[in-house]
Amino acid sequence: xxxxxxxxxxxxxxxxxxxxxxxxxxxxxxxxxxxxxxxxxxxxxxxxxxxxxxxxxxxxxxxxxxxxxxxxxxxxxxxxxxxxxxxxxxxxxxxxxxxxxxxxxxxxxxx
Amino acid sequence: xxxxxxxxxxxxxxxxxxxxxxxxxxxxxxxxxxxxxxxxxxxxxxxxxxxxxxxxxxxxxxxxxxxxxxxxxxxxxxxxxxxxxxxxxxxxxxxxxxxxxxxxxxxxxxxxxxx
Numbered sequence: 369x370x371x372x373x374x375x376x377x378x379x380x381x382x383x384x385x386x387x388x389x390x391x392x393x394x395x396x397x398x399x400x401x402x403x404x405x406x407x408x409x410x411x412x413x414x415x416x417x418x419x420x421x422x423x424x425x426x427x428x429x430x431x432x433x434x435x436x437x438x439x440x441x442x443x444x445x446x447x448x449x450x451x452x453x454x455x456x457x458x459x460x461x462x463x464x465x466x467x468x469x470x471x472x473x474x475x476x477x478x479x
Numbered sequence: 480x481x482x483x484x485x486x487x488x489x490x491x492x493x494x495x496x497x498x499x500x501x502x503x504x505x506x507x508x509x510x511x512x513x514x515x516x517x518x519x520x521x522x523x524x525x526x527x528x529x530x531x532x533x534x535x536x537x538x539x540x541x542x543x544x545x546x547x548x549x550x551x552x553x554x555x556x557x558x559x560x561x562x563x564x565x566x567x568x569x570x571x572x573x574x575x576x577x578x579x580x581x582x583x584x585x586x587x588x589x590x591x592x593x594x
Contacts, residue, residue: 404585411485411572411585412523455522466513467574467583469523 371395372456377474380450386443388473390456393437398460401432403441405452406472412455415441446477482506483575485586492563493594499559500589502573508553509575514546517570517588529556553578563593 373391380386392401400419404412416423416430418439423430429442443450455472482505492498502512510531515523527548528536535548547559556575560567572588 406523409570409588409590411483411588412574414582414584453522466525466528467523468525469515471522 371399371458371468372470374454374456374470374473376471377476379476379478380443380446382448382477382479383445386446386450386475386477388441388443388454388456388475389438390441391438392456392458395436395458399458400460401430401436401439402457402459402467403428403430404455404457404467405450406455407449407452412469415454446475448477448479451475451477483509483573483584483586485571485573485589487589488587489590489592491592491594494564495562497559497561498563498591499557500571500573500591502556502558502575502586504554504575504584507575508578509556510553510578511576512550512556513574513576513583514548514556514558515572515574517572523572526558560591563591565593567591568593 400417402417403415406412416425416428418430432439453472453474455469457467484503486501512529514526516526517523525538526541529548529550531550531553537543545561550556570588570590574583574585576583
């Protein structure tokens, strides 16, 4: 079973920030939070991951709460091409651990 | 970044035939590859874990004799759907774990349609 819960869907206006929440209340100390997204009929695309510090890359920012029980993926300036299903996953980095996907959040960016 | 390639991207076959899907890590060695299946409007469901040089580990409910997995090298894993039936029609996706770092990258997916 997936260890995360996400809202099933969200809408965002083009050009605005999209904030996607994820709850992972049972996360253990050595588990990272990973975010992937899947655009229709394509394979999942890696976005970002983090352990406890906030992370930022060219695609997004990841904010992890101090207790690590939840996190938020931020797309600072959403575009129509960001419309996709976003998956939040927890797993141990460095091992060959299998990813278990939950249902994710369907983000629709509106013009 | 690392690239994982799947082939074919789309395949249509007749019921009863077998179909092979390839998953290649193009610029890194992958000791472990994973195969997923995704039905329309559903999430990815893990089918099996493919380990180089050893037998694959199948998830509960996945028939190992129907979905044959071979991981003969550090850059190639194949999934063969044997005696395919219309209910096997799905989007099959592989992912590869980068040796030493454990980073996971996904292929583009292969859409199988069984007539």
